[in-house]
Amino acid sequence: MSQGWLSSPFLLAGKRVWVAGHRGMVGSALVRRLSHESCQILTATRDEIDLRDQAAVSAWVCSNKPDVIVIAAALVGGIMANSQNPAMFFYDNIMISTNIIHSAYKAGVEKLLFLGSSCIYPRDCEYPIKENALLSGGLEPTNEAYALAKIGGLKMAQYYRAQYDGCDFISAMPCNLYGVGDSYNESSSHVIPALIMKAHNAKVRGDASLTVWGSGSPLREFLYVDDLADGLVFLLQHYSGDSHVNIGSGKEVSIKELAESICKIVGYDGDIVFDCSKPDGVCRKLMDNGFLHGAGWNRNISLKDGLAKSYADYLKFCE
Numbered sequence: 001m002s003q004g005w006l007s008s009p010f011l012l013a014g015k016r017v018w019v020a021g022h023r024g025m026v027g028s029a030l031v032r033r034l035s036h037e038s039c040q041i042l043t044a045t046r047d048e049i050d051l052r053d054q055a056a057v058s059a060w061v062c063s064n065k066p067d068v069i070v071i072a073a074a075l076v077g078g079i080m081a082n083s084q085n086p087a088m089f090f091y092d093n094i095m096i097s098t099n100i101i102h103s104a105y106k107a108g109v110e111k112l113l114f115l116g117s118s119c120i121y122p123r124d125c126e127y128p129i130k131e132n133a134l135l136s137g138g139l140e141p142t143n144e145a146y147a148l149a150k151i152g153g154l155k156m157a158q159y160y161r162a163q164y165d166g167c168d169f170i171s172a173m174p175c176n177l178y179g180v181g182d183s184y185n186e187s188s189s190h191v192i193p194a195l196i197m198k199a200h201n202a203k204v205r206g207d208a209s210l211t212v213w214g215s216g217s218p219l220r221e222f223l224y225v226d227d228l229a230d231g232l233v234f235l236l237q238h239y240s241g242d243s244h245v246n247i248g249s250g251k252e253v254s255i256k257e258l259a260e261s262i263c264k265i266v267g268y269d270g271d272i273v274f275d276c277s278k279p280d281g282v283c284r285k286l287m288d289n290g291f292l293h294g295a296g297w298n299r300n301i302s303l304k305d306g307l308a309k310s311y312a313d314y315l316k317f318c319e
Helices: 025-034 054-064 079-084 086-107 141-163 191-205 225-238 255-266 290-294 303-318
Strands: 016-020 040-042 068-071 111-115 168-174 176-178 209-213 219-224 245-247 252-254 271-275
Touching: 016 025, 016 054, 025 225, 054 086, 068 086, 068 225, 079 086, 079 141, 086 111, 086 141, 111 141, 111 225, 141 168, 168 225, 176 191, 176 225, 176 303, 191 209, 191 255, 191 303, 209 255, 219 225, 219 255, 219 303, 225 245, 225 290, 245 290, 252 255, 255 271, 255 303
Parallel strands: 016 040, 016 068, 068 111, 111 168, 168 245, 176 219, 209 271
Antiparallel strands: 219 252
């Protein structure tokens, strides 16, 4: 993996920075973090622009003239949502990345950061997962469509960087994310917001037990979303290489341990029942974060503190 670290930082002060997907969990965290960089933050709602519409994206970029673009926009969901809607997850995500990256090239955008996902890596590979594991094996079937769309966006940014002068397009691959602004929906939420909802509702109803999908044995790596935003700004300022960069906490926790921690934070003391008839997904997904950590960046928020912040945010969501 080539180094790609800049000898002097790319300064964001005075730049026009478009955060595509600013209302999502990641996008809103980026807006919070970028507010400290003396840059002008550009945003556009779904009513203002359909990111799946190439002409609309191109016109918006030409009109608003961003110097920097971060692609945080995506259609995301949990195992059930991905399994039941593969065409939708593939189409929406591949169109979003294709339209924004090509429009950035045409408009001469100085820097672009594409945000992927750890699900781009093969289902079966060595752990921790290094960046060069990409395309070395088959994908996890339950989210293959989403993963393929993210691989397409990553490769497109890489190809434009290679073919066209001035395309300083980079990519980051985060681990599982959670935090303020997460999506709380019974059919599409990821594991942490889903468990927070289940534990809270079980406590309110006085249920004797709550059911968790799968065996509880899979191991996952989680990163609080504000830590991710800080890491992304670090990459914008200091990285200019052709390889994507992993970004995570470097810590693993089993789904069982996670469920127990969430129940404790929520204050639910009933039994936790694991439904082994439901899919586990991959057994492990720990990424190697050595490349980024070696450059001097590390997370600040522990899982315990992050879960407490997330539950407090969920209580506001319920109001």
